[in-house]
Amino acid sequence: MSDPGIPAPPAPAAPDPAAGTAEPVAAAPGAGSHALVDPAPAPSPFAGLGRGIDRGIAAGLSRITGGALAPYQSAIVRIGFSLTWLLFLLREWPHRSELYGPDSPWSFDLAKRLVAGNHAFTAVLWSDSRGWFELVYAVAVISSAMLLIGWRTRTASVLFMLGVLSLQNRSVFMGDGGDNVIHLMAIYLVFTRCGQVWSLDRRIADRAAAKAEARASDAAVARSGGAPRLPGSAGTDPVGIALWLLLGAALVAATAAGKLSTEWAVALWAGLLLQALWWAVRRYAPGEPRTVLDIMADVIHNGAMLVIVVEVCLIYSTAGWYKIQGSRWEDGTALYYPLHLDDFTPWPSLSHALAGNSLMVMLITYGTVMVQVAFPFTLFNRRVKNVLLVAMMLEHASIAIVLGLPFFSLAMIAADAVFLPTGFLRWLGEQVARPLRRSSAPPAAAAVPGQRSADDDAGQPAAGPSPTEAVT
Amino acid sequence: MQSEQGDKPQAATLSLPARITVAVTVGVVAVGALFHLGMVFLHVAPSNTLSKQHATAVSDYVYPEFEQNWKLFAPDPLQQNIHVQARAEVRKAGGGTETTGWVDLTATDVADMRHNPVPSHSQQNELRRAWGYYSDTHNDQNQSTGSGGSDLSSSYLQNIVAGRLGPRLNGGTVVRIQARAATTSVARPTWSGESVDTTTQYRELPWWTVTTAPAGQENAS
Structure with missing residues (x-):
């Protein structure tokens, strides 16, 4: 699996056998002139195109229904955005009330009037009490942490989205481009299966599967009677039920109080009922119904990943195309100006030194436009794409420091990460996991086998039993 | 799940x-x-x-949830520093009134952001975007451009200024406040051969009377 969202290349159109041996083989020596007189008819480049397209569509369909594509890319996007938002919320902790709460100059009344006009979703405005605001902020922090570690990932992603929208829509004029990216991705992530790898959910599932396998083989060895466990049927999941009941009660209350618009009520109720359906099917109908739901979830995931990928391309395209129209980007001085804006120069001596280098300013100015305009087209060439990706990530990292926009930059890097190659991501995961594993797992106990061998989505083999199974 | x-x-x-x-x-x-x-x-x-x-x-x-604007520093980056400054009319204990000098609110934010690797949105975006919102919804004579939001934007700016100046200043009670935008063009790069007037231009807003109830407490609609 290479990159997300890039449709499977259609199978190369095989030369149509009916066209015969179209390619002239090396002409016999001496017969060259004759061969030129009567060349074999050039094969139509469209020969076999129809069949090729058919085959391409079939391959594409089996690919998008055959699994949730790009598990590592969706996981890195999940981790990137939840981490960015979590760090942002913690950083703004001392300012939270000024930004989004009762002490904001964008007062409750002003926010209400704006939202009454644009119908944006924000739970913060459901009550003007300080306690309610603190509760929403706390839920936003907790859901970010849940999504980051991938515990109850789907539920966490919904709560994360509601937290992001609630706070940002409460005070739209506090945000910048970074908030805008987080806003969009928080919505898109809800539709992805972004916890397939690098998540607590994955570890728990792997451990449960290993246990079930061990039990099954025990039973086989003993050959004792007794009803065999239904293969693949899930446990009752009491924590999941409790969480579902809690969120269901909250949704009932919000609906009863008339706080939800019709669209939001439908969407959230559908989500809640789907969770119940998913649970019931896993437990009681592990055969075909479960397979169908699984495929549907995969298809939705793949659609959402396509949206994420194209969204990132749109961001770069519009950013680049609008810059081309600017005279300062044309004369190569554009970079100079932000480096002299008070709001974006936390390190004035660094900024002014950079701005004083005319060649540097010109190269970065032109380079920025070129990279932004070119990036979407480089997706067709893996190697060029990876080079530009590194360039963009480095540029964003510099923006974080030089322009004092760390959260904007982190959000953009998280968005860029959707284009990282799977091989790199797996290697990165191992680099991160290895020291963690060494420090946490008692080596003697780390003998849980990796169950899922060939699957690309396998994730790491479980790294030893965690002492905290009870918390799940 | x-x-x-x-x-x-x-x-x-x-x-x-x-x-x-x-x-x-x-x-x-x-x-x-x-x-x-x-x-x-x-x-x-x-x-x-x-x-x-x-x-x-x-x-x-x-709108509202998929709104996006990626004209980051485009088509041209901002080429001027805009500082929001404010002053107040205070009533002294003796009954007389006095007008304070101008306080540069943006400069306070800028000082807080200096050498800070993680500036807060309250320093980086609050005043900057409030002024942007105001100037988008008002013309140079401070009249509403009629595109909506002008009363919201001026209330917002007023709340920020009132909050930052506080209820008491120079030993008196604040009764009226006034804001102005001080715009200074960034000097052109030395190598560009261009030059620009870098003297600061001021745009004064009308005086606002400060309501005694702190903003944000009323619960309308």
Whole structure:
């Protein structure tokens, strides 16, 4: 699996056998002139195109229904955005009330009037009490942490989205481009299966599967009677039920109080009922119904990943195309100006030194436009794409420091990460996991086998039993 | 709740109703994703024949949750520093009134951001965007441009200024406040051969009377 969202290349159109041996083989020596007189008819480049397209569509369909594509890319996007938002919320902790709460100059009344006009979703405005605001902020922090570690990932992603929208829509004029990216991705992530790898959910599932396998083989060895466990049927999941009941009660209350618009009520109720359906099917109908739901979830995931990928391309395209129209980007001085804006120069001596280098300013100015305009087209060439990706990530990292926009930059890097190659991501995961594993797992106990061998989505083999199974 | 795929049979081995369900899902997701991307494209693309034709459909779909603006530093970066400054009229204990000097509120934010690797949105965006909102909804004579939001933007700016100056200043009670924007062009690069007037231009806003109730406590609508 290479990159997300890039449709499977259609199978190369095989030369149509009916066209015969179209390619002239090396002409016999001496017969060259004759061969030129009567060349074999050039094969139509469209020969076999129809069949090729058919085959391409079939391959594409089996690919998008055959699994949730790009598990590592969706996981890195999940981790990137939840981490960015979590760090942002913690950083703004001392300012939270000024930004989004009762002490904001964008007062409750002003926010209400704006939202009454644009119908944006924000739970913060459901009550003007300080306690309610603190509760929403706390839920936003907790859901970010849940999504980051991938515990109850789907539920966490919904709560994360509601937290992001609630706070940002409460005070739209506090945000910048970074908030805008987080806003969009928080919505898109809800539709992805972004916890397939690098998540607590994955570890728990792997451990449960290993246990079930061990039990099954025990039973086989003993050959004792007794009803065999239904293969693949899930446990009752009491924590999941409790969480579902809690969120269901909250949704009932919000609906009863008339706080939800019709669209939001439908969407959230559908989500809640789907969770119940998913649970019931896993437990009681592990055969075909479960397979169908699984495929549907995969298809939705793949659609959402396509949206994420194209969204990132749109961001770069519009950013680049609008810059081309600017005279300062044309004369190569554009970079100079932000480096002299008070709001974006936390390190004035660094900024002014950079701005004083005319060649540097010109190269970065032109380079920025070129990279932004070119990036979407480089997706067709893996190697060029990876080079530009590194360039963009480095540029964003510099923006974080030089322009004092760390959260904007982190959000953009998280968005860029959707284009990282799977091989790199797996290697990165191992680099991160290895020291963690060494420090946490008692080596003697780390003998849980990796169950899922060939699957690309396998994730790491479980790294030893965690002492905290009870918390799940 | 998470994907937990075992040996997943391909869709081809499913029963007919199951295959129909999968096919419908594929169709709905494909149409939904392409519709969404089409709308977002029309929203971010420059105004064109298609987006003008469907302007209301696009904005109904995109606002409020899919709104986006990626004209980051484009078409041209801002080439001037705008500082919001404020002063107050205070009533002294003796009954007389006095007008304070101008306080540079933006400079306070800038000082807080200096050498700070993680500036707060309250320092970086609050005043800057409040002024942007105000100047977008008012003309140079401080009259509403009629595009909506002018009363919101001036109340917002007023709340910020009142909050930052506080209820008491120079030993008196604040009764009225006034804001102004001090705009200074960034000097052109020395190598560009261009020059620009870098003296500061001021735009004064009308005086606002400070209400005694702190802003944000009233619960309208």
